[in-house]
Amino acid sequence: MIFGLFDNDYDDGGFRTCNVTGMDIHRTVENHVKVFGLTAVVALIVGGFFALTVAMTRWELVGLLDADAFYIHLSLHAWNLLIFWMVFMEIAILYVGGPMVLGRRLPLTKAAKAGWGTMVTGALVINYAIWTTSPPDQAPLLTSYAPMPSSPYFYAGAIIFLVGAVVAALPFFVALWQEKKWGSGGSLPLVTFGAFATAIIAVEALVGGLAVFIYALLWRVEIIDSIDAALYRQVFWIVGHGTQQINLVAMVTVWYFLTHVVGGAEVVSEKVSRTAFVLYVFFINMGAAHHLLSDPVVSTGWRIWNASYAFYGATLASLIHAFAIPAGIEAGRRRRGKGGGLFGWLTNAPWKNPVFSATIFSIILFGFVGGITGVVMGQLQLNMTWVRTMATVGHFHGTVVLGTTVAFMGLVYFIIRTMFMRELAFGRLASAQPYLYAGTMGVATLMLMYIGLLYSVPRRIHTVVRDIPGSDFSLTAAEPLMIIFGIFALLAIVSGALFLLVALASLLIGERRVPADIVPDGGVDFESDEPVHKFEMRGTFVITLIFMGVFVLAYIANWYLLSQLWSIGP
Amino acid sequence: MGSPIKPPDKEDWWNVPVDRRESIWLGLSVVWAMILFGWMSVWTRVGDQNPIGETYRVSTDEFQEKVETYIDEADEVDGGIVPPDENVYIAGMTFQWRGLPVVLETGKTYKFRMSSYDIQHGFSIRPEEVLSQHTNLLVLPGYEWVIEMEFDEPGTYHVICNEFCGVGHSSMHGRIEVRDEVNV
Numbered sequence: 118m119i120f121g122l123f124d125n126d127y128d129d130g131g132f133r134t135c136n137v138t139g140m141d142i143h144r145t146v147e148n149h150v151k152v153f154g155l156t157a158v159v160a161l162i163v164g165g166f167f168a169l170t171v172a173m174t175r176w177e178l179v180g181l182l183d184a185d186a187f188y189i190h191l192s193l194h195a196w197n198l199l200i201f202w203m204v205f206m207e208i209a210i211l212y213v214g215g216p217m218v219l220g221r222r223l224p225l226t227k228a229a230k231a232g233w234g235t236m237v238t239g240a241l242v243i244n245y246a247i248w249t250t251s252p253p254d255q256a257p258l259l260t261s262y263a264p265m266p267s268s269p270y271f272y273a274g275a276i277i278f279l280v281g282a283v284v285a286a287l288p289f290f291v292a293l294w295q296e297k298k299w300g301s302g303g304s305l306p307l308v309t310f311g312a313f314a315t316a317i318i319a320v321e322a323l324v325g326g327l328a329v330f331i332y333a334l335l336w337r338v339e340i341i342d343s344i345d346a347a348l349y350r351q352v353f354w355i356v357g358h359g360t361q362q363i364n365l366v367a368m369v370t371v372w373y374f375l376t377h378v379v380g381g382a383e384v385v386s387e388k389v390s391r392t393a394f395v396l397y398v399f400f401i402n403m404g405a406a407h408h409l410l411s412d413p414v415v416s417t418g419w420r421i422w423n424a425s426y427a428f429y430g431a432t433l434a435s436l437i438h439a440f441a442i443p444a445g446i447e448a449g450r451r452r453r454g455k456g457g458g459l460f461g462w463l464t465n466a467p468w469k470n471p472v473f474s475a476t477i478f479s480i481i482l483f484g485f486v487g488g489i490t491g492v493v494m495g496q497l498q499l500n501m502t503w504v505r506t507m508a509t510v511g512h513f514h515g516t517v518v519l520g521t522t523v524a525f526m527g528l529v530y531f532i533i534r535t536m537f538m539r540e541l542a543f544g545r546l547a548s549a550q551p552y553l554y555a556g557t558m559g560v561a562t563l564m565l566m567y568i569g570l571l572y573s574v575p576r577r578i579h580t581v582v583r584d585i586p587g588s589d590f591s592l593t594a595a596e597p598l599m600i601i602f603g604i605f606a607l608l609a610i611v612s613g614a615l616f617l618l619v620a621l622a623s624l625l626i627g628e629r630r631v632p633a634d635i636v637p638d639g640g641v642d643f644e645s646d647e648p649v650h651k652f653e654m655r656g657t658f659v660i661t662l663i664f665m666g667v668f669v670l671a672y673i674a675n676w677y678l679l680s681q682l683w684s685i686g687p
Numbered sequence: 688m689g690s691p692i693k694p695p696d697k698e699d700w701w702n703v704p705v706d707r708r709e710s711i712w713l714g715l716s717v718v719w720a721m722i723l724f725g726w727m728s729v730w731t732r733v734g735d736q737n738p739i740g741e742t743y744r745v746s747t748d749e750f751q752e753k754v755e756t757y758i759d760e761a762d763e764v765d766g767g768i769v770p771p772d773e774n775v776y777i778a779g780m781t782f783q784w785r786g787l788p789v790v791l792e793t794g795k796t797y798k799f800r801m802s803s804y805d806i807q808h809g810f811s812i813r814p815e816e817v818l819s820q821h822t823n824l825l826v827l828p829g830y831e832w833v834i835e836m837e838f839d840e841p842g843t844y845h846v847i848c849n850e851f852c853g854v855g856h857s858s859m860h861g862r863i864e865v866r867d868e869v870n871v
Contacts, residue, residue: 138692184854218692255853264828265806265852304700307691346807346827373691383689386709387700412825413742413801413832417731425727429720436716440709445689496727501738501822505809505849573813573821575849579857586858590845594818641690648703649689658708665715676726679736682820684796684837686737 122537122624123148131222137535137636138378141220147536149229150209150217153285154532156237157205157525162617163244164197169610172561176603177583178596184579188256191577192247195259199517200360201240204282206525207315207367208232209532211289214312214370219300224291232285239278246270258577260357263333263349272334279326279356286316307384307391311370314394318366321402322359329353347414358405361513364521365435366397368479371524372442375476375531380466381453381637382445383649393437400430410500417497424495432492439484440661448652453639459656469548470635471541472534475527478555483520486562489668490515493675502679508569510576514562523555526616533620534635539627547619554612557605564602568595570678738824740834750802750831754778754785762871766790766864769871770797777801777846777861779808779826781853784846787861792869796837803828809850812863815843823849838865 127133131144170190173181182190216223223229246268250256257267293313296305305313329352336344373390376382384390406423409415450462457465467473490512494503503509530547533539541547568574572595574582582592582599637643689696697703705713731737745753757776761768767788770776775797778785785804791797801810803826813821824834838844848859 140692184857188851188854255851258851262807262850301694303694303698306693307695346829350827377691382691384691384695385689386703386705387689387695388703389705389709389713411738411823413740413827413830417739421728421731425724429724432723433716433720436719437713440712444706444709445691449689492723496723497738498727498730498734498736501736501824504823505811505825506821506823570819572818573811573847575809575811575847577851577856578847578849581847581857585847585860586855588858588860590815590860590862592818654706654708658712661712665719668719672723678819680734681817682736682822683839684735685822685834686735686739687835 123151125536125538132220135535137632137641139641140217142217143220143222145223145226146212146217146221149223149226149233150212150532151536152233153205153209153212154529156233157202157209158529158617158620160197160201160205160240164194164202165610165613165617167191167194167197168606168613172603172606172610174579176599176606177580178600178603180580187579188258189247189250192256192258193244196243196247198522199259200278203364203517203521203525204360205236206528207319207363208236208282208285210367210371210528211286211312211316214308214315214374215289216292218306218309219292219296221292221295223288224295225288228284228287232281232283232287235281235284236278237281239274239276239281242270242274242277246274260353261333262346262353263336263344264346266337269334269337272330272337275330276327276334279323279330283320283323286319289316304387307387308370308374310391311366311373311394314398315363315366315370317398318359318402319363322356322363325352325355325359329356347412350409350412351415354405354408355402358408359402361517362397362401362404364517366394366401368483368521368524369438369442371528372438372476372480373445375472375524375527376442376446377449378641379470379473379531379635379637380446380476381449381455381639381641381643382442383449383452385441385444385448385649385654389437390441393434393441396430396434396437400427401434403427404431404495407495407500410495410497411504420497424497428495435488439488439664440657442480443660444654444657447654447657448649450638451652452645452647452649453637453643455638456653459659462656467635467637471547471551472527472531472635474548475523475530475551475555478551479520479524479527482523482555482559483516484664485667486559487512487515487517487520489671490566492668493671499675499679501685502570502675502682505576506569507574507576508566511562511565511569514558514565518558519555519562523551526551526554529620533623533627534632537624538629538631539623540630541619542622542627543619546615547623550612550615550619554609554616557608557612561602561605561609564598564605568598568602571595572598736822738834740832743831743833744829745802745831747804747828750778751804753800758786764790764869764871767862769869773798775799777810777826778804779810779848779852779859780804781806782848782855782859784848784859784861787846788864790864790866790869791838793838793841793865793867796835799834799836800831801826801834802831806852807850808848808852808859811847811849812844814840815845825850841865841867
């Protein structure tokens with residue numbers, strides 16, 4: 118049955134034409150996308166399990182785990198979701214955005230397989246190393262901040278995984294090189310361009326990661342005798358936040374792709390959207406400097422330069438996409454005769470299709486929750502009130518969960534429909550799943566932010582709301598919000614499990630059928646004499662103005678909170 | 688047609704006009720990014736809360752000696768030690784804050800000299816009565832960070848470690864008592 122998942126009807130050359138996207142898909146690309154996608158889902162299952170134990174420990178009313186186990190579970194939650202689920206998906210996205218969109222076969226399939234095998238090995242070693250943590254080693258969490266030691270196998274596993282990811286990315290670069298050498302000679306499609314930007318940022322991040330984990334491993338096995346805590350932090354965040362930038366750019370690429378293939382969106386300005394991707398390439402990795410904003414050692418000038426000039430180059434890029442993507446949906450749908458009023462293009466969209474709804478929720482929630490808070494906490498001074506509190510945890514659940522994970526869930530549904538050719542099991546439940554997950558996870562995320570900002574509850578801690586061992590003081594005032602958080606975290610985990618249930622049941626027992634029903638109104642290749650940029654984008658304009666209003670209000674509120682503090686600094 | 692999965696349909700796609708509303712949005716975005724930068728920069732000059740201060744390289748032994756000398760010289764009152772001058776030494780170590788509890792005066796500018804004896808710690812401080820007024824700074828071994836602070840409200844300020852430093856991390860708590868007047 119497993120092999121039944123890899124047997125679409127290809128012609129003699131190994132190609133088939135997708136009835137939804139119109140793309141010519143080669144067997145080699147499709148099968149590798151499936152393998153990387155399925156592996157990502159396995160990581161999601163593992164990491165999702167630990168979401169349950171972590172949340173039910175932080176909710177101290179339940180207090181599931183003791184301290185020893187908690188930090189191990191938290192580390193496994195972080196690595197499996199933030200790294201393995203994301204990076205396996207992203208390699209799949211590179212193969213979709215590169216060779217699949219370009220209608221080429223996957224070059225260097227042996228490298229793809231070797232990369233996959235190496236990544237899986239690295240992931241297994243890391244899981245083993247974390248699970249068997251014992252003194253003097255401590256659970257690494259995501260960061261493994263030296264000089265706190267982690268298992269040497271942990272650093273080794275990280276190195277193996279990163280090497281694997283670089284190797285797995287090679288076929289993508291080769292496909293682009295082949296396209297430039299033998300292809301039509303014109304500009305690359307926007308999705309390929311976005312994937313290219315993702316890949317450049319990825320390689321920068323992964324090389325930084327190799328540097329930091331090799332440094333730490335050499336110190337841990339006592340080849341070098343000391344490690345500089347500040348240098349470790351600075352180099353670590355090249356990969357620590359760099360991987361999150363990969364998630365962001367890959368997600369934006371997926372937004373362009375999925376809104377087009379299931380929503381009928383079109384590119385309203387190639388110039389503007391491509392410029393935004395170029396801004397990411399130049400600036401977004403500098404944004405990682407915001408992790409050092411409330412640190413000693415690095416100079417004020419360094420912090421301001423990287424977290425402002427450079428970072429706002431990337432912020433500007435995101436603001437551009439924030440308009441361009443909904444505008445693409447609006448103009449594309451109006452052109453297909455699906456307009457009507459200010460928001461008719463949106464209300465009559467295919468909301469029952471979970472691929473579409475997941476994509477839209479990802480766009481909205483990433484922008485309003487993850488994006489705004491990221492820029493706010495990336496300000497030099499505001500950072501002091503966010504960093505290392507639960508609010509930070511709220512921020513990155515706004516980005517990588519509400520944003521990236523929700524988009525990737527949509528993409529997995531899309532892959533199941535169009536590549537595995539399976540109907541989604543439990544039809545109504547499948548339609549409802551993105552609503553349930555985005556809604557419950559959205560509330561849980563907001564609670565994390567309030568708990569951190571309003572009650573100063575730290576992250577990465579076993580108990581502190583109900584009990585600080587050895588002290589009368591505790592942060593019990595946060596308890597009511599903790600209860601709301603706990604309940605919604607549970608609901609979100611159940612909704613996440615529903616995703617796995619639908620996805621796996623579809624693969625195993627779903628009816629095999631050509632996905633005719635998710636083609637956008639008028640077809641993907643809708644022809645019209647009217648150029649797309651001539652269509653009204655007033656609905657989008659209103660939405661983005663509301664977004665800007667919320668942004669400004671959140672900004673002012675945070676500065677007000679900061680200004681209430683005693684005097685700090687010169 | 689503007690498909691993102693096909694090459695742009697016009698060779699000269701760079702010269703296709705940008706929609707008026709999109710142009711307005713671009714302008715707004717650029718202005719907003721400049722405000723974001725400008726305000727942050729202005730606040731370093733006129734604002735009262737900036738995570739800015741000198742850092743010095745220091746070995747653990749050197750810093751330990753400084754802290755112990757400081758504690759020896761400090762007076763002790765009910766509630767903690769009283770620093771002999773404007774310097775307040777605080778060292779993070781698993782799982783306590785050396786130098787705390789300390790008793791400080793309102794309206795007086797102190798130089799917090801912070802480092803760690805072992806690994807990273809998070810210096811997270813808030814007044815007992817208003818938990819939303821909190822701030823979070825990092826303490827690193829090998830570096831002494833000097834940050835000025837001046838408290839305007841008396842009360843008990845609680846310090847929690849908010850960077851994971853080992854299994855006993857959640858017990859790492861210290862106090863700063865701020866009083867209008869400290870009589871030694």
